[in-house]
Amino acid sequence: MLDMVKYQKRKYIFLLLAFLATGFILRLNNLSGRSLWTDEFFTIFESSGHGVDIKNLLDHLSHKEPPALLKASEFKTFLKFDSHKSIKDVTNSLFNTDTHPPLYFWVMYFWRKLFGDGVFGLRFFSVLMGVFSIFLAYKVAQYLFNQDAAKFCALFVSICAFSVRYSQEARAYSLIMVLGLLTWLFILRMENYNKNLDAFCFALFNSLGFYTHYFYIFISVAQFAYLTVAHRQDSAKLRKFYLAFLWSVLFFSPWFIPLILKGYNFYLADWIFGYPGLINKIYYLFSGITRCVLISDTSAMPLSLFLYIGLLLFIYLSLHAIKDMLTRYPEALLFCLIMFLVPLLGMFLIDILQHGALLRQERFWIFPFLGFIPLAGYTLYYSFTKKRPVMCVVVLLMLVSCLGVSKMQFGPAPKYASIWINQESSGRPSAVIVYNIRTVVFAQAYYLDDDIYLIPVSNHRQLNSAIKSAADYADKIFIARHYHRSDASLMDKPFLEIDDIDSGFKFKTTIYKDDISVSEYVK
Numbered sequence: 061m062l063d064m065v066k067y068q069k070r071k072y073i074f075l076l077l078a079f080l081a082t083g084f085i086l087r088l089n090n091l092s093g094r095s096l097w098t099d100e101f102f103t104i105f106e107s108s109g110h111g112v113d114i115k116n117l118l119d120h121l122s123h124k125e126p127p128a129l130l131k132a133s134e135f136k137t138f139l140k141f142d143s144h145k146s147i148k149d150v151t152n153s154l155f156n157t158d159t160h161p162p163l164y165f166w167v168m169y170f171w172r173k174l175f176g177d178g179v180f181g182l183r184f185f186s187v188l189m190g191v192f193s194i195f196l197a198y199k200v201a202q203y204l205f206n207q208d209a210a211k212f213c214a215l216f217v218s219i220c221a222f223s224v225r226y227s228q229e230a231r232a233y234s235l236i237m238v239l240g241l242l243t244w245l246f247i248l249r250m251e252n253y254n255k256n257l258d259a260f261c262f263a264l265f266n267s268l269g270f271y272t273h274y275f276y277i278f279i280s281v282a283q284f285a286y287l288t289v290a291h292r293q294d295s296a297k298l299r300k301f302y303l304a305f306l307w308s309v310l311f312f313s314p315w316f317i318p319l320i321l322k323g324y325n326f327y328l329a330d331w332i333f334g335y336p337g338l339i340n341k342i343y344y345l346f347s348g349i350t351r352c353v354l355i356s357d358t359s360a361m362p363l364s365l366f367l368y369i370g371l372l373l374f375i376y377l378s379l380h381a382i383k384d385m386l387t388r389y390p391e392a393l394l395f396c397l398i399m400f401l402v403p404l405l406g407m408f409l410i411d412i413l414q415h416g417a418l419l420r421q422e423r424f425w426i427f428p429f430l431g432f433i434p435l436a437g438y439t440l441y442y443s444f445t446k447k448r449p450v451m452c453v454v455v456l457l458m459l460v461s462c463l464g465v466s467k468m469q470f471g472p473a474p475k476y477a478s479i480w481i482n483q484e485s486s487g488r489p490s491a492v493i494v495y496n497i498r499t500v501v502f503a504q505a506y507y508l509d510d511d512i513y514l515i516p517v518s519n520h521r522q523l524n525s526a527i528k529s530a531a532d533y534a535d536k537i538f539i540a541r542h543y544h545r546s547d548a549s550l551m552d553k554p555f556l557e558i559d560d561i562d563s564g565f566k567f568k569t570t571i572y573k574d575d576i577s578v579s580e581y582v583k
Contacts, residue, residue, distance in 0.1 A: 095475030109145030111153025190227025213437025370457030400431030478507030
């Protein structure tokens with residue numbers, strides 16, 4: 061009997077290690093092959109402490125007439141790790157220039173100090189967080205269900221395209237996954253053991269979630285709702301939960317209170333607000349749920365068809381699994397539904413009441429996705445025992461989807477466009493004109509040859525002035541347009557529709573790649 065127990069334990073350890081290794085390999089797939097994209101450049105210069113410097117520079121350039129002649133190399137200096145900048149500079153940059161809380165940027169400041177500025181190094185922290193989330197999903201499912209179901213939760217996170225995608229980006233989303241799962245783990249330990257240490261750890265990691273992303277409030281509200289409903293008849297335990305919540309808010313107050321007193325306006329994030337309409341929000345609600353299982357960002361019709369078939373099979377399996385969970389693990393089902401539906405409801409209400417665009421931006425689905433993990437893991441576990449052939453097909457298609465997302469760009473990614481500009485310039489004096497948004501300007505500069513001029517413009521008048529000024533020294537002009545996936549005009553309002561320009565230049569060609577178009581004009 062003892063030998064059998066040891067054998068079972070070794071088997072679970074082996075499977076968990078296999079899922080961790082699989083998840084690690086999938087997250088390394090093409091990690092540095094894809095271009096950095098605009099949001100990742102935000103990570104780069106904010107974690108370098110250059111946020112205020114960049115804002116001041118671009119504010120100055122927005123009033124220059126004619127626009128200043130700066131080469132790409134001069135913009136690149138703001139993207140390099142600067143040993144003269146301290147963690148205080150990183151904090152001040154975020155506090156005074158942007159919408160993001162500081163934890164991820166603090167981490168990346170020290171990470172870059174150790175591992176440098178290469179694409180692989182910048183993204184590798186997210187890879188490690190993504191792999192750690194596999195282990196945490198396993199531990200959470202042990203408390204919710206049993207050890208057999210736990211291994212399938214680990215399998216789901218390991219091979220889920222959504223999880224892999226946000227473990228390959230130099231952004232905070234894989235850290236959010238880890239912090240969300242850690243708070244769940246300590247909630248479940250509090251329920252089982254009622255220890256003060258678990259309450260303190262919950263408060264700490266819940267607060268770190270706030271320090272990572274303001275929308276972490278969705279996860280925290282879901283936790284509050286679950287504890288209130290599940291323990292409404294246990295006043296002593298509920299008081300301990302509420303006290304832990306209070307401590308997590310107090311831990312966050314040194315950042316949040318000064319921010320509010322400063323008069324920060326969250327509606328300045330114009331990429332979130334300003335999108336009325338109901339039908340499109342309902343569409344994004346359902347399409348977003350499907351992306352938690354399979355992502356099919358491909359124009360290849362046969363592959364897309366197979367992935368949608370896999371999605372239908374998963375829905376079929378999940379309905380049976382939820383029915384079984386309702387009988388065997390009703391408390392766990394309540395936990396999963398609240399953790400999934402409350403963040404989703406919060407996003408939906410912001411989109412409806414405040415004309416938000418949360419549902420249409422895939423990355424914000426990380427908040428309800430956490431609640432989806434144990435539901436999906438239990439679906440695979442139940443299906444393995446009852447409908448194994450169908451489950452194997454779904455797992456295979458999940459792997460296909462997972463491999464596919466590693467080849468897809470998140471959004472406007474300038475590597476290809478910049479390489480093309482470098483080739484077309486071929487040593488001749490050239491200027492690139494872009495819209496004066498910092499993520500666009502510095503993203504475009506990163507891959508350009510050092511001696512190519514980069515001219516940020518803020519309006520039509522500056523655009524015309526830039527063209528006339530460039531005519532004195534440039535043989536070629538390139539107009540680069542970065543298209544935001546929520547709103548194509550968001551980054552390019554001054555010159556989205558410009559086709560012909562004056563000043564002795566004629567149009568040659570336009571290329572489009574990775575949400576960026578570049579129009580070339582020659583003398």
